[in-house]
């Protein structure tokens with residue numbers, strides 16, 4: 001479980017996260033929505049100690065994040081909006097293998113995880129491709145594969161679908177559903193709910209650093225436009241739209 005209590009984060013005098021208390025249970029799939037600048041990225045960066053609270057607290061699996069950063073970073077996988085800074089190796093396979101190698105796993109297990117994670121993002125067999133030759137969307141998928149290969153307890157993806165074409169998006173969504181069904185909690189950060197509403201067990205929306213909506217997708221759908229979150233046209237107000245959860 002990830003849990004924040006009265007979390008506050010300031011950049012100088014500006015309050016980016018303003019007293020957020022939230023719990024994300026194991027196996028839960030949460031879409032974190034909100035307009036640009038509402039505080040989503042700042043909030044999730046606290047989940048593995050990339051930022052320190054000005055006040056309040058963050059715990060992962062019952063342990064304060066600041067007390068054991070290594071444990072928090074092992075437990076919480078993160079994929080950020082711009083993956084360009086996230087690559088550590090020249091080839092796709094070596095990059096995805098980097099994290100599992102650092103866990104000290106056996107070669108066979110590493111290779112299994114790499115192959116599995118690449119298949120999950122529709123890049124099966126692309127181990128030898130050079131990262132610098134990939135398109136933006138392919139780089140995003142490699143970044144997601146790198147996080148998936150770590151098999152974290154909790155996986156946080158910040159705007160993961162921006163550069164992905166439809167088949168890649170479907171593939172990633174399928175994999176996120178499967179991970180959540182296996183007990184991984186999945187947090188998808190987005191300002192645009194196309195594609196992800198059906199993924200969610202729960203939708204949390206932020207505005208001006210606060211949580212303003214925290215509900216099941218159907219209930220949240222009606223409230224979101226008030227907070228500048230675009231709800232997919234075809235689904236808005238639909239009576240038979242449903243969420244399968246993750």
Ligand SMILES: Nc1ncnc2c1ncn2[C@@H]1O[C@H](COP(=O)(O)OP(=O)(O)OP(=O)(O)O)[C@@H](O)[C@H]1O
Nearest residue numbers: 011015016034035036037038039040041042043191
């Ligand atoms: N490094 C920083 N220094 C100063 N202000 C920042 C910094 N990062 C974010 N902010 C400000 O904090 C507020 C929240 O930003 P944050 O990136 O967390 O929001 P967001 O909802 O993730 O937005 P986006 O969807 O645009 O990424 C915004 O007003 C933003 O300008």
